[in-house]
Amino acid sequence: MEIKQSSSPTSFIDSTVVPGDVVLDLSSMTNQTIKLGGGLRQDCDAISAMKAGTLRFSKPNKYWIESSQKRYVPCVEDTVLGIVVDSKADNFLIDIKGPALAFLPVLAFEGGTRRNIPKFEVGTLLYLRVVKANFGMNPELSCTDASGKAAEFGPLKDGYMFETSTGLSRKLLSSPTCPVLEALGKKLSFEIAVGLNGRVWVNAASPDTIVVAANAIMNSESLSTAQQIIMVEHLLKNIQ
């Protein structure tokens, strides 16, 4: 009995779940604290899935569901690329491809005070971190890391931004480097910023490098590792 219960959560990890699946039973793991990510919700003792995708688990206690979609659902601690839509007295309004515009408090910068509020033109691209993502509220963003340092957050200058699915942007960030990026990086030098909301920014010295890199990344979504490498080689051959 006990074996069965403890094995049930592991059986769901890395497998496809659909909305309504009960993926965890809290009654069997009373002495643990767990953290829930996107796509999961708690009903008393049952943790159930709210969207279709793959259930992921990261040690020691994080659970979330991964899926690939065009629309981004904000989630705390995600890094995203946002576009400034409007600026108000207290907040910048930022488009992060979510269901609602996100707020970026004017003081959420390193050493931010009332005196040194930055000025952003409408249409500026920013690299940001999601701080709050609650139901019924606009998500809140920040331009600093958890310790209040600027890190790499802030406005991105020049370069080219394009949109992908959330699944592809997650792949680009995965820990053994994504084969497209690896193959491209061998031949070309470019800068890249990936937001989990499916936005990718690329910058390089010459425009044709940017175009090649951007198109290679966009085309790589449905290709296997070997195919991705072949595709990149083919593209690079064309350019030279």
Place this chain on the structure above:
Amino acid sequence: MDVRLANTWRLTLNEKNFIKSALLTEIRIDGRKPFEFRNIIISLGREDGSAEVQLGQTRIMSIVTAKFVQPYRDRPNEGTLSIYTEFSPMADPSFEAGRPGESAVELGRIVDRGLRESRAVDTESLCIVAGKLAWAIRIDIHILDNGGNLIDAANMAALAALMTFRRPECSLGGEDGQEVIVHPLEMRDPVPLIIHHLPIAITFGFFDESLMVIDPTHNEEAVMAGRMIATVNANGDICAIQKAGGEGVSQRVIMQCLQLATTKAADITKQIKSVVEAYNKESALQKINREPTCVGTNVKEGQDQTLDNKGITELVGKYMERLKLISGESYLSQNINDDFETKSLGRGTDSHGIKFNSTPLSWDPYSKGVDPEFLKASVASQGLSSANEEKEWRGEEKPSEAERPGTYEDVNPKSSAVDAPRIEMQMIGPKKLKDAVKPKNKRKKKASSVI
């Protein structure tokens, strides 16, 4: 307001600047050269008159339908052609459901103008009864995905759909000849529209500093300062030009655009035609495959089928009869008009002639139209009892001498007697061009009668 702000698509400053700066070095964000089209994929639907065009990210579906309407007063013998556009919010969040927006109206108008003003579709052939009944062709254009350059794609989709569209054949029938018979598709092959040429819309986008691109994408459309749409066909005829506000364009640039457009239009025309041809071939093959099976089932199940089937076979039988009659009739009238002598010869020797004669008059409304000439012929044959004529005739055609009077009574025993006065009227009345070039023997006849 907040939701709407969140749903609108917007371009970053980075993208705007990059598109412009890359264009200076003749590079576009999708790796194209400035005067290069995106890949065009045209797929035709399973049913006639539907097409889907993919131009890069852009996807457009178009469907052609037809119905009967009364033609417009000022053009009583022309059918109509109308275009309806549907910009679904699914294609682009900036499209609003319901009332067509500015771009939807513009797109419809441009496609419409290209087709109508250049008279690409023969609307006169769509008329059935002048002033009363004509086909109204309706083209529905649905935007499925907006990736830029909707106009070119919509135009292509409309053309592909028009080229595969088939309307059921119609003919006039009934007792008074005013009844319109719409032949079901199974009975007669539906007829395609008559399309004289394909007007292809080509969009040019202008950026400041006299940069120009062809087939702009969604992003480029958001950045560019102005655009021009030239509708041309493969022969190099300019069917329409649309240049809305924005960047001014010099005459030299316009001429360059038109030249480019002509070459592109030739390519696209070729592509559309090859796709349509493949489709036609396939549907013809399918028809061949279908027919034998159809007959087979009829034969097999003929006995245990219900009334319905019987009804159908009866219908088919009638229909076939009618077809025969029509062909017979037309054959007859043609003969009379063109070649009086040979016909009478044939008649005399052939028993077929009689079979033809007896039926058409009693049945077909068209025979009324044929009547005068028909009667003229009969009058001529009876010669209004002119001995002189008889002699002439006899001299010319020896073999059928004996039978001739009999056969002509066969042709129209009733009408020749009843319509005698009318015949005379016809003879006296103004001569038509046809009369002027009547066969030699007739001319001789007249001359002799005058003498």
